[in-house]
Amino acid sequence: MISVTINGDDMKRAITVTFPAPLPATITCPICEGNKCHVCKMSGKIDVKVDAKIPIQRGHIIKYIADNLKEVSAELTKTYGLTPEVNTVGVHDTGEGNYEIVQFSSIGGACWVVFRLDEIENPMYFFSRQKLDRWKKGGYE
Ligand SMILES: [Zn+2]
Numbered sequence: 001m002i003s004v005t006i007n008g009d010d011m012k013r014a015i016t017v018t019f020p021a022p023l024p025a026t027i028t029c030p031i032c033e034g035n036k037c038h039v040c041k042m043s044g045k046i047d048v049k050v051d052a053k054i055p056i057q058r059g060h061i062i063k064y065i066a067d068n069l070k071e072v073s074a075e076l077t078k079t080y081g082l083t084p085e086v087n088t089v090g091v092h093d094t095g096e097g098n099y100e101i102v103q104f105s106s107i108g109g110a111c112w113v114v115f116r117l118d119e120i121e122n123p124m125y126f127f128s129r130q131k132l133d134r135w136k137k138g139g140y141e
Contacts, residue, residue: 014055022049069108076107091117092136101132 026047029040036042065072076082084106092099098117103110112126114135126132 013059014057015061016053016055019052019054021052023052024048025050065107073107082107094136094138097121 024047026045028034029037029044029046031037031039032044034044036044040046084104087103087105088100089103089112090101092101092114097119100115100117102113102115104113110129112132114124114126114132116123124135126135
């Protein structure tokens, strides 16, 4: 059986992943509680198959996703139909015009497209929250 030793704070951040790969295990007979009976053929123990449960630190899973983002993203779309979420997150008045802020969120992160509402103007694209916030404060365009 695979065994992973994780201690202290790391254990708190570990999540348990169950793999669909039953492993053989011997358990104490649940009928006689080890006192030997007909069910366990007088051995006190029963052989069963159990799912492999392995604690894995969240950081390792997140690193794997970050390192394989394109493949994970394509697989999520293919398997679960998962696509980026698109939401209007606000309307902003700069004093010179009204803008709709649309956020695109995916497992790779988020980006924003800002459309002017009161006039026809090319949309603006923001790839970081800081740049969007700077624009909203009037310091960036
Ligand atoms: Zn028994």
